[in-house]
Amino acid sequence: MIFNNDWDEQLKEETEKDYFQELRYKLAKEYKLHKVYPPKEDLFKALKLTPYEDTKVVILGQDPYHGPGQAHGLSFSVKPGVRIPPSLVNIYKELHSDLGVPIPNHGTLV
Template structure:
């Protein structure tokens, strides 16, 4: 029996971990290439943001394929990474335009600790080969995470067509669902810039009597 990753907490009850994880784990083990992120960071998004703490879900695609960048959270990278990944740089530009928050650090773990689940739709990638593990079955995990989190009111940020196709796995409820173009340089000017997702999420949370997300958490404000 394949051992469950440590630190999953309440996520470990998802059927994925008995029905699909053993085969995915075996497929990763058989892949002789350098697989990113390191195994101990593969489920970092779930470990940092437990189901009962999840207030916002942001979906990415797969981990950064550049060694030393990915650490298990969608769009996030290790703090030392320079230049910033291009999609993250555009996210920060929109954050600055929306709320005046200026970030330089690539690390988004400060968001995750406030209930922002930064989940990729595949949790592994061979170095240098984006989407290299897309067919491994990771989508089952994402579907189940959406179904579980949508049992309670949650804000969903769906950037780009791939993320928006997953909306059908969100159960009906008092959710905030924001859909725009992806922050990639190829599409950011087609509706991502100017969409103001960060203030919209905080306004929605405030209307529910919840604390706002500190989108500057985990880094120092820089002029």
């Protein structure tokens, strides 16, 4: 089990494939040898926080955050106290102009 919820069943076949096992091995090695973002415990955070049954859409970011304190396993989100990245500022602006959603003063999407 990787996600500890219904994502495990949905992705079981995929996570058992050779390429996925090789990827897990490579990631484990990278975490031992280098500073890697997000922290290991935040890998797949979105899937751990939201059961498959409750998921309406999955958004994948093109360029992951790579600075200390930025990446924490959720596309476009940053931890509390971290400056809101330009990409998220743009998302907030679009949500506000299209739907009237108030613009938060933080970048945490949890």
